[in-house]
Amino acid sequence: MQDIKNKMIAFANEVTANFNGAVLGLSGGLDSAIVLRILSECDKKPHCLIMPTNISNKNNLEDAINLAKTYALRYEIINIQGILDEFIKASNSKDKVLIGNFAARIRMSLLYDYSAKHNLLVAGTSNKSELMLGYGTIWGDLACAFNILGDFYKSELFEFARFLNIPNNIISKKPSADLFEGQDDESDIGYTYAQIDEFLKNYENNIIDNNYIKLLDRINKNKFKRENIKIFRRS
Numbered sequence: 471m472q473d474i475k476n477k478m479i480a481f482a483n484e485v486t487a488n489f490n491g492a493v494l495g496l497s498g499g500l501d502s503a504i505v506l507r508i509l510s511e512c513d514k515k516p517h518c519l520i521m522p523t524n525i526s527n528k529n530n531l532e533d534a535i536n537l538a539k540t541y542a543l544r545y546e547i548i549n550i551q552g553i554l555d556e557f558i559k560a561s562n563s564k565d566k567v568l569i570g571n572f573a574a575r576i577r578m579s580l581l582y583d584y585s586a587k588h589n590l591l592v593a594g595t596s597n598k599s600e601l602m603l604g605y606g607t608i609w610g611d612l613a614c615a616f617n618i619l620g621d622f623y624k625s626e627l628f629e630f631a632r633f634l635n636i637p638n639n640i641i642s643k644k645p646s647a648d649l650f651e652g653q654d655d656e657s658d659i660g661y662t663y664a665q666i667d668e669f670l671k672n673y674e675n676n677i678i679d680n681n682y683i684k685l686l687d688r689i690n691k692n693k694f695k696r697e698n699i700k701i702f703r704r705s
Contacts, residue, residue: 471633478508478618485616486514486591493517493585494593495577495611496538496545497648498530500631500640501595501619503537507634508618509593510541516593518545519584521577523554525651533640546584550576570649574610582613591615599624599663602670603685604692605655611647612695623667660684 486492491514496502498520509516520534531547538545550573557563557572581592594614596606601620606612619627624645631641645655645663656662661669661682669682678686 471630474630475508475634479511482509482512482593482616482618483514486512489591490514490589491516491591492593492616493519493581493588493590494595495581496520496534497595498527498533498537498640499643499648500627500636500645501597501624502534503636503640504627504631504634505593505595505618506537506541506543507636510543515543517584517588517590518543519577519581520545520547521550521580522547523549523573524551526648527646529639529643530648533637536637537640548580550580566650566653570647570653571607571610573649574607574647578610578613585615593618594620596620597624597627598622599666599670601696602673603659603666603688604695605659605688606647606695608695623670624663625667659688 482492491512492509494502494505494509494516496506496518506516506518518534518538520531520538522531535545535547553576554569554573558569561568563569578592584590585592592613592615594612594617596612596617597619598621600606601612622630628641646653647655659666665682666685669679669685672679673686673689
């Protein structure tokens with residue numbers, strides 16, 4: 471695992487070489503904690519934005535702050551509830567998923583605005599399981615300039631997090647995008663990450679288990695999130 475860690479640090483140093491480093495959205499969850507931990511050992515220390523709403527899990531907020539302080543990293547807390555309220559008013563929407571997606575896009579807009587002001591690159595925090603399933607908000611949490619977790623299944627990251635000495639309360643909490651109160655990934659998807667990743671590994675080897683047809687449907691439905699914009703060619 472030390473070799474993987476060293477390669478991640480080298481990769482991040484290379485892609486940020488012409489910038490002042492990276493900025494990431496720090497949620498207090500496992501994936502962003504791992505990204506922060508890796509970037510904290512880069513040549514240029516990362517900046518962190520912590521962007522809760524009024525209904526965000528308070529434990530996540532506390533964990534995010536503690537992580538940034540532990541590694542003596544620059545961080546800002548921006549409560550995005552006011553922006554979100556204006557969207558809800560303008561769209562007249564009560565759909566929790568739509569509101570959660572907009573919250574994810576607010577966060578990414580703030581990250582890119584911050585990155586432009588400080589000459590930083592936005593670091594992604596999506597893992598391979600999420601990317602393959604399209605389990606994320608396009609132009610929201612899926613948007614980034616580089617990603618060090620995109621080739622790692624979610625179930626692989628728990629052991630890696632222990633190797634990195636990520637606090638156990640972060641490793642043991644239910645994976646959640648914290649899009650709305652009480653939300654967690656495995657309940658949304660309908661399978662545990664152990665089941666999801668077993669299916670995805672088989673899928674990559676062209677082995678399809680029909681007991682997981684809902685996951686196959688999700689892969690096919692969200693394929694557009696993993697592709698570049700389709701452009702019409704005149705010839």
